[in-house]
Each structure stands twice: as structure tokens, then as C-alpha cells.
Amino acid sequence: xxxxxxxxxxxxxxxxxxxxxxxxxxxxxxxxxxxxxxxxxxxxxxxxxxxxxxxxxxxxxxxxxxxxxxxxxxxxxxxxxxxxxxxx
Numbered sequence: 263x264x265x266x267x268x269x270x271x272x273x274x275x276x277x278x279x280x281x282x283x284x285x286x287x288x289x290x291x292x293x294x295x296x297x298x299x300x301x302x303x304x305x306x307x308x309x310x311x312x313x314x315x316x317x318x319x320x321x322x323x324x325x326x327x328x329x330x331x332x333x334x335x336x337x338x339x340x341x342x343x344x345x346x347x348x349x350x
Contacts, residue, residue: 280287
């Protein structure tokens with residue numbers, strides 16, 4: 263019972279301290295909000311992005327045949343020069 267009473271008193275003291283200094287608490291809160299808003303509005307917007315294209319040099323071309331299991335042919339249609347164009 264004494265522990266519950268002590269925690270109630272400490273909470274009551276904290277609330278009393280807040281209400282005694284409520285103008286100071288609200289003033290500090292408003293000052294921080296105003297400063298944050300000013301910095302947000304006055305700082306120039308900066309964006310950056312980066313991307314990479316990963317090109318695989320082998321494409322599959324499926325040949326359609328009347329057989330049940332069709333063989334797969336791999337065709338290298340992209341040359342190293344063409345890949346180099348994407349790097350630029």
C-alpha cells in the first residue's frame with residue numbers, strides 16, 4: 263500500500279510542477295516547433311538518385327517444334343559493344 267501511495271504522490275508532484283511552469287513548457291514546445299518549421303521551409307530541397315542497368319549477355323530463344331520436348335537454343339544477340347553503350 264505504501265508503494266502505491268508513493269507513486270501516486272510522485273505523479274501528483276510531476277503534474278503540479280507542470281502546471282506551475284505550464285507557460286515555460288508551452289513556450290519551449292512552441293519554440294522547438296517554430297524552429298523546425300523554419301529550418302524545413304528555408305533549407306533548399308536536395309534530391310539524389312543512382313541506378314545501374316545489369317544486362318545479361320545471353321538470351322534464351324525457344325524454338326517451336328512439333329516434338330514433345332523442344333530443345334533450347336541460346337543466342338548471343340548482344341555484343342560487348344552494345345553493352346558498352348548502356349554504360350555511358
